[in-house]
Amino acid sequence: MTDAHEFAQANGERFRQQLFDLLRIPSVSTDPARKDDIRRAAEWLADDLRRIGFERVEIKPTAGHPVVYAEWLGAGDGAPTALVYGHYDVQPAEIEAGWTSDPFEPVERGGKIYARGAADDKGQVFAQVKAAESLLAAGGAPVNLKFLIEGEEEIGSPHLGAFVSANRDLLKADVCVISDTSILAIDQPSICYALRGLAYMEVEVFGPKQDLHSGGFGGIVHNPAQALAEMIAQLHHPDGSVAVPGFYDDVLPLSDEERAELAKSAAPEDYWREMTGVPAFWGEAAYALHERIGARPTLEINGLVSGFYGEGSKTVLPARALAKISCRLVANQQPRRIFEQVRGHIARITPPTVRSEVRLIAEAHPARTDLNNPAMRAAMAAYEKGWGKRPLFERGGGTLPVMADIQRELKMPVVLMGFGLRSDGAHGPNEHFHVEMFHKGINTAVYFFEELAK
């Protein structure tokens, strides 16, 4: 144990009380009426960062809610610099939604802190702040530290990309660490080193110029709902792979080593059976279930709509049919390239009897940090020290746009150093954060910065 760990231990009770104060601020970014609370949370964090010794602390405006930026460069030019990303905004929470206690009046029950934002992300980003405090209090951190804490993560970080682009020099660092995810189990740390990207599209098929009577015209018009279905049926091969030409061109193959690592953290089939309730699994047979989710791209139908779908019957021959289609992408697929490929394929398979359009609705790049990257090794060592157990490796099926954006815009590896658990109830009622995870998180973050400096 270093002095910083001793400081963290000695001040644990105070750290928790401080976290409670932060959790009391209802910084709900989706609610325009909470604008002042958002600002108050930013100021509260800025004040704490100043108090614990950060040299430069600023509340930086964006077109939406402000970003808290703080830096301590006392480790000097020769030392590496770590950029810590987190967010101080939270999801909405109404006690009527099933909360046992006021979501903005934190309470500790059974070793857990119950409050909105306890795990997502106030508790986790505050563990990073308290790790910094512990290092600074013990004589200074071994690495330069920059904090970037935004207030719009829960509304999709609409202004973060522009902020990052406009502040490349300010945010320059050797590694970015994000504590906003989960580990496998309270006694089994894990590192999620890859997340999928997204290309979200709308495919619309146009048939007759207006809805027609299916009696008066049925038989001579290619029904657009039928045509759309026939086109969707041509988007996958029978083996479950995506039939769009070129779709897999940029996919980094899974190495045998990576597959072996992933197998260690993989949930058993029963888990997936229980979670989905499907009669049989589907997908690329050459890949295990966790590989299909974490390491393979998909093309998913998120929605369909056409004609009449209410109770009863209406004999309409619809004029249009629409599908929402999204591809989850893995490194190194490019959302725009995938969009162009899908658009090209749809154009080729559109029969001459209808017209089609494909529109891009949203995009996010996939992200992946190499397991052999020094920052990744530092994170592994830190978890091993913090938990007394080697972390396992995971790839996530979801998308965290900020990970890819920082990786791409700032050209640095991003390490997801989660201190949460999947069972924390983020976004739901009775969100909570384990007290043990908070304190282990602080220790692990201290170890991480110490490892980085080695």
Place this chain on the structure above:
Amino acid sequence: MTDAHEFAQANGERFRQQLFDLLRIPSVSTDPARKDDIRRAAEWLADDLRRIGFERVEIKPTAGHPVVYAEWLGAGDGAPTALVYGHYDVQPAEIEAGWTSDPFEPVERGGKIYARGAADDKGQVFAQVKAAESLLAAGGAPVNLKFLIEGEEEIGSPHLGAFVSANRDLLKADVCVISDTSILAIDQPSICYALRGLAYMEVEVFGPKQDLHSGGFGGIVHNPAQALAEMIAQLHHPDGSVAVPGFYDDVLPLSDEERAELAKSAAPEDYWREMTGVPAFWGEAAYALHERIGARPTLEINGLVSGFYGEGSKTVLPARALAKISCRLVANQQPRRIFEQVRGHIARITPPTVRSEVRLIAEAHPARTDLNNPAMRAAMAAYEKGWGKRPLFERGGGTLPVMADIQRELKMPVVLMGFGLRSDGAHGPNEHFHVEMFHKGINTAVYFFEELAK
């Protein structure tokens, strides 16, 4: 000209004024607030039928709006009996919907009577009543006459089937004539001798037990919207024919003679191109466009719904997907048999990764009257005398359940003797009925009853 025609000519002005009175009654069957007006229209018709000499006139209750029944059996046992079907209820009409004048205050402009119900069906059924009046005034009709005028056609005749079943003896006749359709053009009479039936179904595909996050689960679950699309794609062959085994088993083939007759009334391709606006036609290449609509069954997707289909993006992997599917049927297809065939096919093509259900929502039998039937020959002769021009023959793509129901329940041929035009605006604003069609209709109906007696 017989005395009946002379009577009709002499009383034409009075007949029109009477029709105006009937049109002033807003007998909107879809509107519960119009119940008294519905009743008033039934009584108005019953009074007129009594006045003109019908021996037995009754307003017969049903579980909904009443049926007007009238009979005159003065032609005696040796003469044939004709059953005239029509309806006295109308579609809703609000002047705000684009009417130039009050829909329930009929006006004559440019040789047309503008009012809700003018063509559908008050004007047409009243032409039959006035034909009966003319015959009775001229010394008696050459056939026995029964009138069945219902008040629920515009809400789908929910109680007519039960009424007909319960009154088979009362309604016994040699032929049923229905004046509730259109002819080809004001100077070209036509007879629609076949209409399609309907089997309306719902196909639902069930995947995961609840909506899933497409990131967290995409890749291992067969997306139900995709599975539904893949199943829909297997409902047609590439040549446009329906791929459900047995689907065409009961279809009466078109004879060369019938095809030749139909070709005479067929609209040109440009008409269908203009009406639909599609880039290219679709369907069974072995059949002309008018044959695909009138003489061939179809399987149509009336609607689709699954997951998210609003503005923007939601990365849901939906739990369910639903299609509304209806088959238009031709003689002698049976709606129940078609439903069973589609259900069986869907069950066979449902992959083991999802579950499916097929539910029957509505059904109607197809109807067809043989062109060589004596009643059909009488109608041909009547139109030829009324218009001075031989009628052409048409098959309709739509469904008129009453035609099939009367044919099946009462075992008599049904002749559709329309006096309307497609341009009459039935169900829309500014519905109208040509004065010329009203008077020619009366004369043609008189000729029909005279021909029947020959």
